[in-house]
Amino acid sequence: MQLPDEQHTNFQHACSFTGIDSWQPLSHQGSSNYLFRAKHSQQLLRINASPERAVGVCRSRETSIMQLLQRHTWMVEVIENQPDNGWCYLKDYGDQPEAAIEKAAKHQLLEIITELQKIPVTATDLNFEFGAIWSTYEQIVSDNQDNPLKQQACIALSNELNETKRLQQQLPTTPKVLGHQDLHLGNLTLDGTQLILLDWEYAGICQPWLDAAGLISKFSYTPAEVNQLPAFQHLNSQSFATAIDIAQRFNNQLEVLWLQAREISDTGKQ
Numbered sequence: 001m002q003l004p005d006e007q008h009t010n011f012q013h014a015c016s017f018t019g020i021d022s023w024q025p026l027s028h029q030g031s032s033n034y035l036f037r038a039k040h041s042q043q044l045l046r047i048n049a050s051p052e053r054a055v056g057v058c059r060s061r062e063t064s065i066m067q068l069l070q071r072h073t074w075m076v077e078v079i080e081n082q083p084d085n086g087w088c089y090l091k092d093y094g095d096q097p098e099a100a101i102e103k104a105a106k107h108q109l110l111e112i113i114t115e116l117q118k119i120p121v122t123a124t125d126l127n128f129e130f131g132a133i134w135s136t137y138e139q140i141v142s143d144n145q146d147n148p149l150k151q152q153a154c155i156a157l158s159n160e161l162n163e164t165k166r167l168q169q170q171l172p173t174t175p176k177v178l179g180h181q182d183l184h185l186g187n188l189t190l191d192g193t194q195l196i197l198l199d200w201e202y203a204g205i206c207q208p209w210l211d212a213a214g215l216i217s218k219f220s221y222t223p224a225e226v227n228q229l230p231a232f233q234h235l236n237s238q239s240f241a242t243a244i245d246i247a248q249r250f251n252n253q254l255e256v257l258w259l260q261a262r263e264i265s266d267t268g269k270q
Contacts, residue, residue, distance in 0.1 A: 001025035010086030044092040056133040057201045059083035093189040108195040117177040117230045128204025157260040164253040174207040174231045183214030213251040
């Protein structure tokens, strides 16, 4: 795997710290980061993507949340995390059958998200604000819109961003709780029969509509089941059904933004 210069330097630092030089690259399709698996041990190395490729990620917030949640049985085990040096060293749970993960998610994930929402947190550095993400996308457009090769993609990104903001404004207010905000099959694994949640880059104190959307669209929970989460119990079934439709479209729009920004970043590169 060919790493950008900064990530290559971070990789060398991680190799020196761990004493492991036999890291095998894993596919990072669908991820901005670069992943490696230790050849002869259950360890995983994540080399963090650059900020412009990891829009919305706050490494200090992620670090605080991973530390806060380490005692929970469903939390990925962090062996060493050095965000200032651009890497995170994790337990490797191995390749697990998707069917087994899906089955465990159907039985455990709603309970996990319930537990997550009930964790008392007040630290302001854990707040997740979409405004920072919108500003980053606006800066990407500003930096690239004069490039003839990227003009159309910038126009598309700007239009999609306006639509995403419009959907967000339509979502009802909820209590702010801890949320994962990136629930999909690729961010789950198993430790025996225990479901493990991976990738806490977008987690924070939030109004957890993205978790609600993920539970329904990715894991087939019913709106009635998700409506019982602590953050949504103040909404009646009709209000929740209307809101969850918006939340699912909002969730889809965020993925569109991510892909559009990636296209802009990659255009013109060899």
